[in-house]
Amino acid sequence: MSEEASELARTTEHRLEELEKGLFTSDLSVNEFLLIKEVGFHPVGFVMGSSIYHTGIQTRKWGQSQELTKLTEAMYNARELAMTRMEEEAAELGADGVVGVRLDVNYYEWGKDAAEFIAVGTAVKAEDGVSRLNKLGKPFTSDLSGQDFWTLLQTGYMPQGLVMGTCVYHIAHRGIGQTLGTTGQNVELPNFTQALYEARELAMTRMQDEATQLGATGIVGVRLEEKTHQWGSHTIEFLSLGTAVSKTSDDITLAKPITIISLDN
């Protein structure tokens, strides 16, 4: 599907054509819109990408904690595809980046084991005409709100891309013998601790690798999500997400905050 991926649906083209004529759509609030204008960007359109993925099954050993690499790969590729398609829509509009990106997973009744991964956001373009594409020549993406985008730019940082890493891990069931052995005691279970600990560290390492590819100096707003999807309670996906940023100027133009007393209510 990778070749067809660039051929966006025909309806998309029509919608994007209209957008090129100057009309724009965005899911920005009024405040966000004004702040984005203030830092010299103009919204060019609401963009999205989606991918319906069959996540398949991987056998798990009842009593063993391990990473389920096939599932990890599937979850990662599906999101990556959705993101790439969104970036393509943005590139088609000549955008420099996408702000306010949301990544969602939907399950439908008609598709057992199939999940739809969606990425949506608002494409923006710099008004001074200078390209703000990232190191890979793609529009930058970020899950920052308009307010956050403004604030970040004031600190001399520029978003490079929404980066993520994932790890699907199966956590061992405890055998009856093990359970009986510790009955009546509150004890640490080092194997459990290690398994979960490692899964999260792996997800975060993968996220950081993506950031390094973008030549980013760091990642802000890292979130770690844990989802069991439809696999039962012992198989967990650890997903870490954040916005990779790089320092573009040493000026911090952020004004010193002032203390206020709100007189509302």
Add this chain to the structure above:
Amino acid sequence: MTEQSGVPDVAEQRLSASSFSSGLSVSDFAACLDMGLEPVGLVQGFCAVRTTSSLNFGNGPAGFTRSTSPYQLSSGDYVENYQCPHGMVSGEHRMWGQNYQQPWIENTWRQGFTNAFTRMVKEANTIGAHGVVGVLDNVTRIGQEGVLEFSIRGTAVRVPKLPAPSSGPWTTYLAGQRLAKIIEAGYVPVSIVAAVSSVRVWASCITEYLMEGSGMTMWAQNSDSVEVEQIVSARMAARALVRNSVRAQLHGDQLHGVELNIREHEFAKGDLEIQPVLRGNRIRRFKDFDPLPAPRLTVRLS
């Protein structure tokens, strides 16, 4: 995983990467830079603990019945007995009630929390952090086998041009402007403090009737509104216990930004657990109070 530290090897690889990661929101990140703190990495620590019962986190020494006092097994500091004033003997009627502390739960919690915290601090140490800001902690249940996982994470920060710290990093739940204001007011963060207490309530006959709202006319002195003495007393005791154990961790420092969460769980009729968790920030004065500029009054136009 090296046995003493409990921090997996992958963690060290991750933290040695050249780019930083931070769990701070953009506004907290900006405030951090403004204070002269440089985020160096998101650090985390975990600990999975098996609790005694697969059904609930709080069944303690198993196998006692209403005829034995669970307090004898609990060896806690707090116990209170409630005798039945009616002199009735029947299988249904509760002859006595008891409030008692459940130290084994407090110990499990402390063990899990401390291990996770120590591991987070170790991660921060490996990257030479001076402090950890914006700490978040959480307890979640894994599977159905009574396993609880304690997790603590935060963003490690460094003060540029300062030599690497000789002792462990300071830690705080605060981040962004809330931290900036504390420092502006002349305080430095020392450490996060947190504690739990657990009080179990076995309702006496009077408490049971009052809680149920039935049988009032039969057993209670009159039908006016009355205080449910046993529950009130248990809640007060639980709060006092958790406050005392947090106070014991202060070592003469001050406590700021305290948050109290009380969880109540009813295992069965007339059998409940009160479990408050108290969190706060240990802070220490480093300079005299320098009055903040007078705040400006604002009104929103929306």
